[in-house]
Amino acid sequence: MEKRWWKESVVYQIYPRSFCDSNGDGIGDLNGITSKLDYLKELGVDVIWLSPVYKSPNDDNGYDISDYQDIMDEFGTMEDFDRMLATAHEKGIKIMMDLVVNHTSDEHKWFIESRKSTDNPYRDYYIWRPAKEDGSLPNNWGSCFSGPAWEYDKTTDMYFLHLFSKKQPDLNWDNPVVRQEVFDMMNWWLEKGVDGFRMDVISLISKEQPELPDKEPGINGYATFNVSANGPHVHEYLQEMRQKALNNADTITVGECSGVTLEEAKKYARSDEKELNMVFQFEHMDVDSDEKAGKWTTRKMDLRDLKKILTRWQKGLQDIAWNSLYWENHDQPRSVSRFGNDSDEYREISAKMLATCIHMMQGTPYVYQGEELGMTNCPFNTLENFRDLESINAFHELTEQGKMTEEEMMAAIGYKGRDNARTPMQWDDSANAGFSDASATPWIMVNPNYTKINAKDQISREDSVFKYYQKLIKLRHESDLIVYGTYDLILDDDKDIYAYIRTLGDEKLIVYCNFSENTREVELPEEFTDGKILISNYNDAKVSEKITLRPYEAIVIQK
Numbered sequence: 001m002e003k004r005w006w007k008e009s010v011v012y013q014i015y016p017r018s019f020c021d022s023n024g025d026g027i028g029d030l031n032g033i034t035s036k037l038d039y040l041k042e043l044g045v046d047v048i049w050l051s052p053v054y055k056s057p058n059d060d061n062g063y064d065i066s067d068y069q070d071i072m073d074e075f076g077t078m079e080d081f082d083r084m085l086a087t088a089h090e091k092g093i094k095i096m097m098d099l100v101v102n103h104t105s106d107e108h109k110w111f112i113e114s115r116k117s118t119d120n121p122y123r124d125y126y127i128w129r130p131a132k133e134d135g136s137l138p139n140n141w142g143s144c145f146s147g148p149a150w151e152y153d154k155t156t157d158m159y160f161l162h163l164f165s166k167k168q169p170d171l172n173w174d175n176p177v178v179r180q181e182v183f184d185m186m187n188w189w190l191e192k193g194v195d196g197f198r199m200d201v202i203s204l205i206s207k208e209q210p211e212l213p214d215k216e217p218g219i220n221g222y223a224t225f226n227v228s229a230n231g232p233h234v235h236e237y238l239q240e241m242r243q244k245a246l247n248n249a250d251t252i253t254v255g256e257c258s259g260v261t262l263e264e265a266k267k268y269a270r271s272d273e274k275e276l277n278m279v280f281q282f283e284h285m286d287v288d289s290d291e292k293a294g295k296w297t298t299r300k301m302d303l304r305d306l307k308k309i310l311t312r313w314q315k316g317l318q319d320i321a322w323n324s325l326y327w328e329n330h331d332q333p334r335s336v337s338r339f340g341n342d343s344d345e346y347r348e349i350s351a352k353m354l355a356t357c358i359h360m361m362q363g364t365p366y367v368y369q370g371e372e373l374g375m376t377n378c379p380f381n382t383l384e385n386f387r388d389l390e391s392i393n394a395f396h397e398l399t400e401q402g403k404m405t406e407e408e409m410m411a412a413i414g415y416k417g418r419d420n421a422r423t424p425m426q427w428d429d430s431a432n433a434g435f436s437d438a439s440a441t442p443w444i445m446v447n448p449n450y451t452k453i454n455a456k457d458q459i460s461r462e463d464s465v466f467k468y469y470q471k472l473i474k475l476r477h478e479s480d481l482i483v484y485g486t487y488d489l490i491l492d493d494d495k496d497i498y499a500y501i502r503t504l505g506d507e508k509l510i511v512y513c514n515f516s517e518n519t520r521e522v523e524l525p526e527e528f529t530d531g532k533i534l535i536s537n538y539n540d541a542k543v544s545e546k547i548t549l550r551p552y553e554a555i556v557i558q559k
């Protein structure tokens with residue numbers, strides 16, 4: 001397998017709004033990030049994925065961009081950005097920008113022009129349709145944030161398409177001028193020295209035009225998710241992007257590919273590097289969804305389903321493409337609350353177990369801010385404490401339609417809502433968790449558990465979750481086996497234990513992760529009985545023919 005620096009890297013995702021507030025206005029900012037680069041250096045990560053910092057009216061926290069070549073007022077200035085980039089580079093940390101080009105903000109100058117008249121030069125930058133003859137909407141597509149995906153605009157008596165909020169109109173990628181604008185903008189950032197792009201819902205850019213056919217409706221009556229996933233020209237457009245922009249620098253690229261299948265991923269992320277380096281797939285994020293309301297449930301996963309999904313991706317992309325590895329991001333709840341156990345007794349041990357399970361796989365690992373501290377879901381309790389339009393809109397829509405009760409929806413958004421990942425980073429045990437001045441009011445509530453879960457404590461303590469992540473990252477940097485080894489699942493049908501073997505030439509390691517509170521005994525394959533422990537989350541683990549796995553125990557043995 002070809003060696004590449006981005007295969008050997010660990011990426012850390014920063015959600016700037018919630019990372020560090022340098023000027024006491026309650027909102028994280030670029031100078032705040034710069035002040036914490038030493039923390040990331042100490043953790044050992046190679047690349048930062050920076051969620052959007054561009055000019056934005058913040059309908060969707062920066063994923064609605066009104067100027068791709070300017071910085072959001074609350075986050076600082078372009079000089080602040082340049083300083084952050086230069087400081088990161090001095091420390092050997094690369095910066096990957098969030099490229100949000102399926103849609104813009106409705107306040108982007110292109111859209112302001114586009115909506116003026118049907119013959120405006122910017123009209124075809126977006127997707128406009130008249131009502132059907134009977135006066136109904138152009139098709140049955142819904143917005144990911146509730147309601148239809150069409151917004152009426154009276155100036156020209158037509159609807160525009162928005163797969164996300166109505167302040168996020170979809171760009172028309174079939175227009176070559178739009179593509180060239182995007183590539184020019186990417187080149188502008190590459191010339192500044194950024195190291196790559198995470199591409200927001202890039203799997204959705206190519207719509208089945210001109211038909212835009214109806215799709216299977218979901219719980220709220222609209223066809224919501226992935227109506228345009230892996231569309232007819234998506235690979236062609238990404239190959240064009242590779243030639244006209246990405247190849248101008250040594251980049252790292254990851255496509256956020258909702259609705260991606262294994263077969264499609266082999267095209268997006270193929271090792272011949274004609275499109276992207278890797279994709280985020282979502283199948284393991286749906287492992288605890290249910291039939292009724294999709295993600296809006298408090299159902300717990302069956303570990304056997306998770307093992308099946310991740311194993312299919314590990315085996316399926318082997319030698320063909322490259323995986324990205326993640327439990328968390330700004331759109332998902334906290335993994336320790338979801339897949340581990342966030343009680344006082346098991347929080348740290350299960351956070352380390354989850355880290356072991358994903359960091360020992362083949363692919364590039366992504367750590368989301370706070371994950372390295374074992375940060376948990378937040379007790380929001382009332383709707384007023386939520387900020388995310390997805391949770392708030394879904395609550396209203398599904399309760400008003402009578403599809404879910406208020407109690408059910410409150411429980412579901414409390415457990416699965418995106419705001420769980422967006423509470424301020426917990427730096428220390430002072431007021432506002434050290435995220436912001438003590439006198440400030442952060443834009444979203446601080447998780448009250450910051451007095452016991454915070455970076456300051458964990459940096460000072462050898463047995464912390466932070467130190468464990470540090471060790472996992474170091475192990476990966478030192479081991480081709482961990483980066484490039486093949487993956488084979490063992491104990492396939494076990495409902496408590498996730499176990500697998502990695503192999504590279506004569507080298508082998510075995511990973512056991514107990515996802516349950518049960519104590520379980522497993523028989524160690526003979527070839528490992530003389531092996532040594534690479535890492536374990538209990539400090540007295542021993543190698544023997546039979547291994548007793550205590551609650552949430554993780555152990556890695558190299559032969």
Ligand code: TEU
Nearest residue numbers: 060063100144164200201258330331390
């Ligand atoms: O997310 C798109 C996406 O597919 C999601 O993860 C989606 O937000 C989630 O499933 C809703 O349940 C990207 C961004 O990561 C997200 O923050 C943005 O809101 C969205 O695109 C629109 O730009």
Ligand code: CA
Nearest residue numbers: 021023027029
């Ligand atoms: Ca600030």
